[in-house]
Amino acid sequence: MTDFDPRALRSAFGTFLTGVTVVTTHDKSGRPIGFTANSFSSVSLDPPLVSVCLANTSSNFNTFSEAAGFAVNILSEDQISVSNTFARPSQDRFSGVEWKPGPNGAPILAGVSAWFDCSVFKTVEAGDHLILIGRVEAFDHSIAPGLGYARGAYVTPAAEARALNRRAGVVVSALIERDGQILLLDDGNGGLTIPATEDMANGADTALAQLIAGCRIKAEPGFIYSVYQDKSRRQHISFLCQAEDGSPANGAFTQIVESTLMDVADPAICTMLERFARESRLGNFGIYYGDETSGRVKPLVRGS
Known part of the structure; x- marks a missing residue:
């Protein structure tokens, strides 16, 4: 065995x-x-x-x-x-x-x-x-x-990011994963959050690359994992990314358990992390569409 x-x-x-x-x-x-x-x-x-x-x-x-x-x-x-x-x-x-x-x-x-x-x-x-x-x-x-x-066409993470280029009112975030753990940062108020930016001047692909570079860890942009709108009508796009071994400049890779979720102040991010932990156990990921309080998860299309 x-x-x-x-x-x-x-x-x-x-x-x-x-x-x-x-x-x-x-x-x-x-x-x-x-x-x-x-x-x-x-x-x-x-x-x-x-x-x-x-x-x-x-x-x-x-x-x-x-x-x-x-x-x-x-x-x-x-x-x-x-x-x-x-x-x-x-x-x-x-x-x-x-x-x-x-x-x-x-x-x-x-x-x-x-x-x-x-x-x-x-x-x-x-x-x-x-x-x-x-x-x-x-x-x-x-x-x-x-x-x-x-739907009869190839889809790549790079194409998804480019499709969002130069849109105003968009927050791009990175769900950076390694061996089932997520990179979490200090939110500045004693809690935890994920890397995010509203700087879309050069497009979503550049914004995502800058987020990863700011963590000083080697990771590749992945597929869109969650799309939702907050109360301020800002669009949030979160990408699931894969990281190699190495220590990040900020934050730490953390197992998503109940005690960790209690330290995440943003309810939308907390829900997304909770969903990631559940889908990671099942090995079956999807994409969330909705707002910060409710929506639906559409399963990803399997390979053809």
Whole structure:
């Protein structure tokens, strides 16, 4: 049995399961094969299990149904070409892609946001698809933002931020996460808050980059996590970002528990942090739309 830090694995699951994924393995001759997954989700943390769905009509069906293991590669936002390569028919999808064998043997693509190298735990026939359930034998993830796909188009964190450029009355904040903990700052009144700014002179993407730089920690801008309007009719946009190891210049990474929430004076931020803690445990994130007191959470679209 492979032992993992549950907090690190939960963080990897929760952060990346909504992105575009490429599933890989080797055929009987040792040749690497792969496809862009149309469904990927976590199944269990103990034991660590993930699942992907493979269409019965896929040219890879026999190979994957008989394979002893496979890897799930979560593509980063600059890997649109990789997604297209593995989504289209090709004699050798790996010819222009850098990869290496993972610890459990399956092909791991270079530059991905995260990967999970799995042994086959179980296969389940489900209508016109086969569900492959894999036991995670090894995994790794980076701070690179994932590539999303919704309504027939790719979605990236950079594009989301640029779409908000130069809007007046907008507050940009950063929910900076590492291993399930959030970077919290002193709000100046003895309480806690998250990095935020109203300086939108150069756009939301620049404002977010400056927030991260001000914390003096390496982190990548992520997807919009919450959108709401306060009583002053200011629009608040919060981005979920991933941080690397290192000590921030201000504040500290903190586990979101009840005692921590009691120190957060802003009720909207408190609610957002409470929601993050809950979704992090479930590994199923969404986007909040509403005002500072009520709204709805729309689940993120899973990879295609």
